[in-house]
Amino acid sequence: MIIQKQKAFETILEALEKQEKVFLVGCSDCATTCKTGGEEDLAAMKTRLEASGKTVTGSMVCETACLRGEVRTRIGEHKAEIDGASALLVMACGTAVQTIGEQVEPPVHAGCDSLFIGEVIRQGKFAERCSACGLCVLDETGGICPVTRCSKGLMNGPCGGYSKDGKCEVDPEKDCAWILIYERLKKRGELGKMRKVREAKDQAPANKPRLYQWERPEQKKEPVAK
Amino acid sequence: MSKLQEALQAGGFVVTGEIGPPKGVNLDHMWRDAEYLRGKVAAINVTDIQSSVMRIGSMSVSHMLLDRGLEPIFQMTCRDRNRLALQSDLLSAYSLGVRNVLALTGDHVKLGDHPQAKPVFDLDSVTLLRTMKQLESGKDMAGNDLDGAPSFFKGAVVTPCAEPLEPQIIKMEKKVEAGAQFFQTQAVYEPAAFESFMKRVENLRVPVLVGIVLLKSAGMAKFMNENVAGVRVPEDLIKRMAAASKEDRPKVSVEIAAQIIRAVKGICQGAHIMPLGWDKYVPGVIEAAGLA
Numbered sequence: 001m002i003i004q005k006q007k008a009f010e011t012i013l014e015a016l017e018k019q020e021k022v023f024l025v026g027c028s029d030c031a032t033t034c035k036t037g038g039e040e041d042l043a044a045m046k047t048r049l050e051a052s053g054k055t056v057t058g059s060m061v062c063e064t065a066c067l068r069g070e071v072r073t074r075i076g077e078h079k080a081e082i083d084g085a086s087a088l089l090v091m092a093c094g095t096a097v098q099t100i101g102e103q104v105e106p107p108v109h110a111g112c113d114s115l116f117i118g119e120v121i122r123q124g125k126f127a128e129r130c131s132a133c134g135l136c137v138l139d140e141t142g143g144i145c146p147v148t149r150c151s152k153g154l155m156n157g158p159c160g161g162y163s164k165d166g167k168c169e170v171d172p173e174k175d176c177a178w179i180l181i182y183e184r185l186k187k188r189g190e191l192g193k194m195r196k197v198r199e200a201k202d203q204a205p206a207n208k209p210r211l212y213q214w215e216r217p218e219q220k221k222e223p224v225a226k
Numbered sequence: 227m228s229k230l231q232e233a234l235q236a237g238g239f240v241v242t243g244e245i246g247p248p249k250g251v252n253l254d255h256m257w258r259d260a261e262y263l264r265g266k267v268a269a270i271n272v273t274d275i276q277s278s279v280m281r282i283g284s285m286s287v288s289h290m291l292l293d294r295g296l297e298p299i300f301q302m303t304c305r306d307r308n309r310l311a312l313q314s315d316l317l318s319a320y321s322l323g324v325r326n327v328l329a330l331t332g333d334h335v336k337l338g339d340h341p342q343a344k345p346v347f348d349l350d351s352v353t354l355l356r357t358m359k360q361l362e363s364g365k366d367m368a369g370n371d372l373d374g375a376p377s378f379f380k381g382a383v384v385t386p387c388a389e390p391l392e393p394q395i396i397k398m399e400k401k402v403e404a405g406a407q408f409f410q411t412q413a414v415y416e417p418a419a420f421e422s423f424m425k426r427v428e429n430l431r432v433p434v435l436v437g438i439v440l441l442k443s444a445g446m447a448k449f450m451n452e453n454v455a456g457v458r459v460p461e462d463l464i465k466r467m468a469a470a471s472k473e474d475r476p477k478v479s480v481e482i483a484a485q486i487i488r489a490v491k492g493i494c495q496g497a498h499i500m501p502l503g504w505d506k507y508v509p510g511v512i513e514a515a516g517l518a
Contacts, residue, residue, distance in 0.1 A: 151334050151336075151345075152305075152331060152332075152334060152345065152347045152350070153347050154331065154347065154350045155350060155352075155353065156350050156351070156352035156353065156397065156400055157350070157393075157397075158393050158394075158397070159331045159350075159351075160331075160383060160384075160385040160388065160394070160412060160455060160456055161333075161334075161455045162388070162393075162455055162456075163455050164389035166390075169333075169334070169337070169455050170334040170336045170337065171336070178393065179390070179393065182390070182392070182393045182396075186392075191396070194393075194396055195396055195399065195400065197352055197353075197356065197400050197403055197404055198352075198353075199353065199356075200309060200348060200349050200350075200353040200357075200367070203348065
């Protein structure tokens with residue numbers, strides 16, 4: 001899940017300074033789980049914006065706001081409201097902001113800070129788990145990501161900074177990923193994986209911006225005959 | 227062969243010291259500290275943006291030490307530079323006459339005074355050692371031939387009192403495999419714990435210099451116990467520091483350091499003294515430890 005939080009309302013107002021008529025966009029996926037851009041969240045944002053003197057021309061919660069096709073359809077459904085707006089405020093991740101921004105005329109503002117790809121531990125508590133580094137090494141480290149969960153992203157951890165409680169020197173709230181890896185591999189009798197001198201990670205698959213496209217014809221679904 | 231390597235090969239108990247480059251270009255104080263170590267230690271570590279606090283670089287200070295007839299140990303961390311810069315800096319350091327290199331992963335930027343900086347960690351201490359070995363063989367990390375290969379005396383760090391200890395041992399083994407030729411340890415205050423550590427790594431047959439950090443006060447000891455990973459100052463030493471008057475603290479500190487060295491002299495190949503600014507007491511430690 002793309003974990004996100006709303007920007008401070010004052011920041012949003014500042015961005016909308018010169019724009020009085022606003023159209024709101026949310027998303028039923030990550031933004032709803034994170035309570036940044038679900039139905040209720042847009043309703044609450046509408047109330048606050050109106051109280052600050054803005055006019056909300058309309059709103060929509062996309063099922064998945066990063067699907068270009070769906071976004072195109074939704075924009076079509078709300079054309080009049082969008083055309084009547086001087087700006088859009090997207091209460092969802094940065095991908096949503098850009099997918100929508102490519103398809104509408106008025107400027108599109110980001111209402112949220114996208115934080116990380118993470119696990120939803122429980123409502124309101126999220127932990128980063130994946131860096132989308134492009135070259136997954138989870139199999140080598142007992143299923144615990146050293147790129148993401150080690151503060152230094154070490155391939156040959158741990159460093160000398162773990163506390164006796166197995167916490168990271170950078171943040172004592174956080175576990176040392178390599179102690180977690182060590183304990184799990186030891187339990188499984190797989191410490192050999194940790195003894196291996198691991199090469200420096202190839203950073204190339206993580207270089208931005210990335211475009212991924214299916215190549216082989218058999219990976220593409222055949223269009224369903226009407 | 228570097229002077230440090232020669233000293234270790236000669237088999238006597240080798241002592242190394244350390245200076246900390248300052249934040250700025252006024253190096254007077256640092257040179258004063260270095261002079262206390264002249265003739266007393268086999269080599270002097272120069273830290274690399276220690277504690278992630280921006281300072282003048284270890285390469286330039288290492289070079290200046292050579293100019294002054296002192297033997298540097300160039301500390302190199304992986305926090306700030308990617309593999310291109312690290313390889314390049316190794317070639318640069320070699321060309322400036324530097325031979326001893328201590329490969330470290332490095333403290334995270336969050337611990338220092340520029341927490342907004344981007345941490346790099348393209349390599350870690352293990353892969354940095356490996357990279358040094360590769361450069362020595364005449365190739366860079368990408369396999370390209372070098373026109374002129376450097377040669378280093380490669381060092382690394384280990385924390386003998388870490389808990390759990392096994393991950394440190396595994397890492398030390400990896401560092402040896404990757405090319406480490408000597409080790410300096412994190413601060414040790416418990417000879418017994420150090421002895422059991424040394425027993426576990428004696429098969430690695432690599433020189434180990436026990437880390438000695440001069441205690442400045444009971445408060446500092448307690449602070450380290452709370453905040454510095456893998457460093458344990460036992461209660462009896464804290465009591466001794468607390469019992470000393472402010473003027474007597476250096477004397478007690480020197481006594482403690484010398485006692486630790488004497489207790490472990492027989493089971494390691496040397497001592498690395500980290501004075502943290504108390505360089506003027508280092509000659510006293512060396513003498514009190516019976517090493518002068």
